[in-house]
Amino acid sequence: MPKKLLQGNEAIAQAAEAAGLQFFAGYPITPASEIIHEMVNKKHIKTMQMEDEIASINAVIGASLAGLKAMTATSGPGFSLMQESIGLAHMMEVPLVIVNVQRVGPSTGMPTLPAQGDVIQCIHGSHGDYFPIVFYPNSVFELFRYTIAAFNAAEESMSPVILLSDGYISHLYETIVPHYDCTITPRSRPALGMGNRHFTGLSHKGSVLKTSDVNNYRQLIASFREKQQMTAHRHNYFEYLECSRETDTLLISYGALSRAAYYFKNDFALYRPIRMFPAVEEIRKIAPRYKRIRMMEMNTGQYVYEIERMLHREVEFIPILGGRIDPKEIKQTLYEQ
Amino acid sequence: MSNDTRFKRYLKLDLLPTPWCPGCGNGIALKTICQAFGELELPKQGTVVVSGIGCSGRSAGFFDLDSVHTAHGRAIPVAEGIKYANDTLNVVVVSGDGDLLGIGGNHLLHAIRRNTNITVICYANETYGMTGGQVSPITPHNTKTLTTPHGNPDYPADVQSLFKHHNCFYARTTAYHLSHMKKCFLEALKFKGFSFVEARTMCIVNYGRRLGYKNSNEMLLHYKEFYRINDYAEELAQDEIGILKTTTVS
DSSP, rough: OOOOEEEEEHHHHHHHHHHOOEEEEEEEOOTTHHHHHHHHOOOOOOEEEEESEEEEEEEHHHHTTTOOOOEEOHHHHHHHHHHHHHHHHHTOOEEEEEEEEEEEOTTTOOOEEEEOTTTHHHSSSSOOOOOOOOEEESSHHHHHHHHHHHHHHHHTSEEEEEEEEHHHHHEEEEEEEEOOOOOOOOSSSSOOTTOEEEEEESEETTTEEETTHHHHHHHHHHHHHHHHHHHHHHHOEEEEEESOOSSSEEEEEEEHHHHHGGGGGGTSEEEEESSEEEEOHHHHHHHGGEEEEEEEEESSSSSSHHHHHHTTTTOEEEEOOOOOOOOHHHHHHHHOO | OOOGGGGGGGGGGOOOOOOSSSSSSSSHHHHHHHHHHHHOOOSTTTTTEOSSSTTEEEEGGSSSSSEEOOOOOOOHHHHHHHHHHHHTSSEEEEEHIIIIITHHHHHHHHHHTTOOOOOEEEEOSSTTTTOOOOTTTTTTTTOTTTBBTTOOOOOOTHHHHHHHTTTOOEEEESSSHHHHHHHHHHHHHSSSSEEEEEEEEOOOOIIIHHTOOHHHHHHHHHHHOOOEEEESSSSSOOTEEEEEEEOOOO
């Protein structure tokens, strides 16, 4: 397969096609718009530009129930609008993929600059308890590879899967071979129009409403968690680089920022989660080898709580705010403290 | 009509009775929808009902068809997603005025613009019944509700005006005018393009009671006295029900 110079967002679109995408609905938003631009030119993908992100996610839910592999793509503001229906998709067990190309917030923020401010929103943005699977690659090839993984995970878990990106890697051009050898998980649930099933956001057991049955609710939530963990098990993605020199420090970062962390691979051991949620268990085995654990994020501290929760120990946190990833600046911060 | 039991095929009879209050008009509309399905002999495999949230939103679960009970206001975009994914399906949205015209109003506007080939049936009871009876987008001016204790200061939305210039189907009917209601549903289901029926249904418990109606029968009789049928008119007056004259596009 020939090499291609591809933008991150183009890689997402090509991978989605390779993973069997048949329906896309979206609303224009910087820095995710290139994805819908790519989709409208693809023959076998029905693409709709909806009136807003709420309509987009709901059209995707409808299309997925009607039997098509479906996805939407947006950025932080649109992702916030989608939250209620993401909860609905979890409750109705609808497989779909949501790409969130993060930009600086809150609110309109700095639309063209990258950030990592939507990490917590991925798991706690909708009301109630639900258990999404979230991937966050850091290169154009990885966007390709993990978009396919996201589609497979969605089918395996019968739930929405979130692919995080950011304004930096989605707008990055890299030469890649747009191909990844893996099995594509086919649709498993019969499409709408084949029976008398009732899909509902109310607590339920199969097609029967159980709006005040406490035990049934507890079982339902437990089954969601179990499904997520079974699926996540098959998608155990992370990167761990041991330092060539003796070091007592593990530096954790992810997404665009982790590309800057590679500059410091001769001084620190590096760890990068790719499957953000549920967090990869391996960190529990890696962390005890290091006295100091430091973490960089392009927010004021979101994933650091997850790492601290897992390790039961303090993690030094370095915020890199405002969308500027400057290795010199990062170096200064890292070596001064 | 009374001997025609084809409508039963479309209902999950074992789930009855519905959760609606005694005297509610939703059941009348639900049965009439099923009668229209029966008359058209819509295939059960190949027909999908989508609903939103509220009293009317509970309708979807009673159809013996594949059905989707979506988030509040989002029945139309879900239905559009289903229709675009598989255009051989008959997609019917059943929801209320608060759901379709209030929280979901933007989606209605754009579904009309896109002229998506789906049928939307709106149980228009002029109130948010499930939450206790608050003012809705089509509550008449000066009406007292829980959230307008001094009377509704606003005027009801003129829904038909959204449809006039888009070659979509619009009809208004009431729970009193049974055969007219069925006619509206039949024509809406047959229409190629976006069709919308505003079916006035009475809510005695959380709405009519506060307006001085003694029972739901009085509300039905009000429909009888207040509304005149004016089918295929250019425009429906406030006290008229009927099918708006539209250009059929196919």
